[in-house]
Amino acid sequence: MTDNSSSAAGTLAGNNFLRDLIQKQIESGQHQGDVVTRFPPEPNGYLHIGHAKSICTNFGLARHFNGRCNLRFDDTNPEKESHEYIESIKSDVKWLGFEWDGDIHYASDYFETLYEYALHLIENGDAYVCDLSAEEAREYRGTLTEPGKNSPHRERSPEENLDLFRRMRAGEFEDGSRVLRAKIDMASPNMNLRDPIIYRIRRAHHHQTGDAWCIYPIYDFTHGQSDALEGITHSICTLEFEDHRPLYNWFLEHLPVPAKPVQYEFGRLNLNYTVTSKRKLKQLVDENKVDGWDDPRMPTISGIRRRGYTPASIRKFCEMVGVGRTDGIVDMGMLEAAIREDLEPNAARAMAVLDPIKLVITNYPEEQVEELSAPGHPEREDIPTRTLPFTREIYIERDDFRESANKKYKRLVIGKKVRLRNAYVVVAESCVKDDDDNITEVHVRYEPETLGADPADGVKPKGVIHWVSASHCKRATVRLYDRLFSVEAPGRGDGDFLENLNPESLTVLKNVPIEPSLAAASAEQSFQFERTGFFVADRYEHSDESPVFNRTVALRSSWNG
């Protein structure tokens, strides 16, 4: 599934097989009552764009069918989890525009019930305490082509198992010395059914339950039962859990659960030129390859937020991608198309000169300052007009001037005219160079009668360029981003994904001349800087004394050539 139509962002909406399926269930009377879904992250990292798809799918289906969606933290690995991750996940979900039903849930809320469920399995001869070492257990497990062998402890009596399991809980045994396993089938072709571990001993402090437990349920024993306890009707997850479904169903059949949710799997979202694995993203952060989880180059929700993406653009992107039954790699160009589509009609226009060269208007009085007015947006009257100070010395982009050029070049050339955006027509006369032949100044004359109108002589200028007053500008730090990895599939095969990092993914420009009104931008406000892209005032670092802007996206796609 590669993006084949980023230009069709406005019309393209991917298929959503889950929405169709639930619709059919309702129509055929197979499903009565509420549609209840949940988004179940493990709080072991920040959420990324793939999670955004899961969030939009789960909350989106609940919204579509007037149902409910829970936010539940599947917190079964205390060592890897933290409050920081919990807070970031809550804030990302809210920012995306979704509201979870009622209070937040934690799988750890159910630890006592899960423990009771484990006792239930033991009493029925469906679980046993096993003392094999990890290495032995691996040998006994068999392979994809060979069946496993029964553990020597598999035939322990329910009484002995109950006693041992209670003592596991009471802290009588060393970490890792014993586990509780479901007694299913060591010869099953599905490895997940070969007497999977359901509890292990681990003396770890838990962010929710503190030191109350020294045994913790395995994710696979927790997830499905938590869904059942919450009355989830549609347990939606990604395809890699398809093979776990028989195990989840086995638990539901063998336990006194209040409901039997049905699991449906959909394809993961992957983006080219980046990674969507919490483990790899954490590695980028831990090894200081990026500036934290919310570095604007990161595919995390907090990173793309800081980059200037809007919640609407991400929801739009997820809608375009659709929900299908296969994993796919989506072109980054599609994400960019979604944000352009959102910002084009909404972002105020402004001017900034990223690579400045001085332009001297030789016939403009030295001390004169004119306050020109410019529309905030070409089509939106509700976006306020700005005031642009116009002075004898201004800045233009270095590549908007050439001493000579052919007709295709629509910018400033000696002897030719160009319009300064929202201001006058100027005609270039000469330029000044330093000893190394670099142009340092361009000298022009302006045509006073051309403000906001065609030139009196009827000769239309070929092009329009942007500019900022040299004496009345403010200065900003502007950050430009390129793809974080220089190859489409970082670390493909056995490669180390870190070796594919693009060393030029960040360019920081200092003292960039910006029109004065921009300094007053509020944090996270988006703009189109004329001709150079969409930019956002940095969420944390921007202030009117020291403005900081991040480029969200260029005006045109750079992904597909």
Ligand code: ATP
């Ligand atoms: P891990 O379990 O390896 O830490 P994870 O990315 O699966 O990583 P979870 O916190 O378990 O993280 O994910 C929460 C939910 O988001 C799960 O239901 C998962 O299936 C879904 N999800 C995770 N990554 C993607 C993705 N790339 N595309 C779509 N859904 C995803």
Ligand code: MG
């Ligand atoms: Mg997971």
